[in-house]
Amino acid sequence: MGFLHNFEGILTNLPEVEKPKYALTFNDKLKWTALMLVTYFILSETALYGLNPATIDLFANLRAVLAGSFGSIITLGIGPIVTGSIILQILVGGKLIDLDLSDPHDQAIFQGTQKALAILFTIFEAVVMVLMGALAPDPALAAVHGQLMMIMLLVVQLTVGGILILFMDEVVSKWGFGSGIGLFIVAGVSSSITIGAFNPFPAAVGATEPAGLIPKFIYMVSKGRGDITTLIPIAGTLVVFAIVVYFETMRVEIPLTYGRFRGARGRYPLKFIYASNIPVIFASILMANVQLWATLLDKINYPLLGTFVAGRPINGLAFYMRRPQPIGQAEFSIVHALIYTVILLILSAMFSKFWVETASMDSKTVAKQLQDGGMHIPGFRGDIRIIEKVLNKYIPPLTIVGGLVxxxxxxxxxxxxxxxxxxxxxxxVGIVYQMYEQMAKDQLMEIHPMLKGILG
Known part of the structure; x- marks a missing residue:
């Protein structure tokens, strides 16, 4: 019996969103997904009461990925949820916590622990960000109500927002398409792309140039000083979109024979990006946590992870783990860009391996699933060791290469x-593509119910 089993009564009885008691239709899932999306946008516009208007967003470069809206009740976004998940995945994957995720009993404890950690990290991050001044109270209100009261009020609002995101994620996972984390990331990034490309309003008071790149380019052309490099970020966005879609469609197909139906053959597809976009989500949250701790340490005069000036790191690990200035900008540094790339490659490959090992996607688990389904490799007997040996030729390399890509x-x-x-x-791109695949699959099964047994 592991350490967490001592708290089983608490971990398995935490509040949760109830699973549907009936098969949801395509329209039901679409309705719940849309409802959570609308709720997310409403929360993103719900401002924190008592926040200092002069507060600077220390995590602006990761804000879209964190799926948080700075200055709103959901400023923390998905950060606490994914941070808790990363720590638990590492502890379970490294066998530091004894849990068998193939056992429904241990799986329930795992999910309860994941939720408990998410709540604890929500409270912790809220307290740290307010106390270190990243989300400072309004001095005018603090003078009236007291500094401690305003600090507590901000912490409570952030905590409530973080817990709402946690349960909204659960609603989408059980009642909608995909996961709430993915949906909120798409919402945040799409909003950022739309505003960055098409915003016709100036970025600051007194400025004349539009903030959006396309209106800005048109404005500059009209003034006789058009610069095509203005559109590089848009071109980069489109190129990455196309490349990711291409890689998402790549598969390595392993031939299989169905033992229960003589002569029946099929193929088991392994995605080229085998661990999907999970490594990048984990890497981004880790980078955000490094920024958080670096800011906190610098605040108490122990700049072990970097020194900050005007809310931005100027050296140390925090500096190199922060997104570099784009090419073409005056502050662009090739050294910073290279070190940042190497760090991102290492983190992505590492988290890809961790995810595959802890999410039942490794060769041994997949081989067991195939054998239980009555499938084996053509020309061999249905020995699980043979299936595992064949899968070992593909899954470990795809895990690392996919993470690096x-x-x-x-x-x-x-x-x-x-x-x-x-x-x-x-x-x-990855989340939208996966959501599209799930929606297409669900719609197909609704039209042809008999396919449910085949498609799962």
Whole structure:
């Protein structure tokens, strides 16, 4: 019995969104997904009461990926949820916590622990961000109600927003399409891309140039000083979109024979980006946590991770883990870009391996699933060791290579200054493509119910 089993009574009885008691139709799932999306946008416009108007967003470069709206009740976004998940995945994957995820009993404990960690990190991040001044109270209100009261009020609002995101994610996962985390990332990045490309209003008071790149380019052309490099971020965004869609469609197909039906053959597809976009989500949250801790340490005069000036790191690990200035900008540094790329490649490959091992996607687990389904490799007996040996030729390499590819694409997009950020664009394309596949599958099964047994 593991350590977490001692808290089973608490972990398995945390509040949760009830699973549907009936098969949801395509329209039902669409309705719940749309409802959560609308709720997300409403929350993103619900401002934190008592926040200092002069507060600077320290995580602006990761804001779209964090799926948070700065200054709103959901400023923390998905950060606490994914941070808790990363830590738990590492502890379980490294066998530091004894849980068998193939056992429904242990799986329930795992899910309860994941939720408990998400809530704890929501409270922790809210407290840290307010106390270190990243979300400082309004001095005028603090003078009236007291500094401590305003700090507590901000922490409570952030905590409520973080917990709402947690349960909204659960609603989408159980009642809608895909996951709430993915949906909120797409919402944040899409909003960032749309505003960055088409915003016709100036970025600051007194400015004349539109903030959106397309209106800005048109404005500059009309003034006789058009510069085509203005459109590089848009071109970079489109190029990354096309490359990611191409890689999402790539498959390695393993031939299989169905033992229950003599002569029946099929193929088991393995995605080229085997761990999907999970490594990039984990990498982005880790980078955000490094920024958070670096800011906190710098605030108490222990700049172990970097020194900050005007809310931006100027050296140390925090500096190199921050998105570099795009190519063509005066502050662009090739050294910064290269180190950032190497860090992103290492993190993506590492998290890809961790995810595959802890999400039942490794060769041994997949081989067991295929054998249980009555399938085996043509020309061999239905021995699970044979299936595992064949899968070992593909799954481990695809895991690492796929992780490296998504890391390289994210870094490439960041260096080009892609709208929504490199990670944001990469995640959005992958999430939308997967959501489209799930929606198409669900619609097909609704039209032809007999296919449910085949497609799962």
């Amino acid at each position: 998504v890391g390289l694409l994210a870094a490439f997009a960041d260096i080009l200054g892609a709208l929504g950020g490199g990670m944001g664009v990469l995640l959005t």
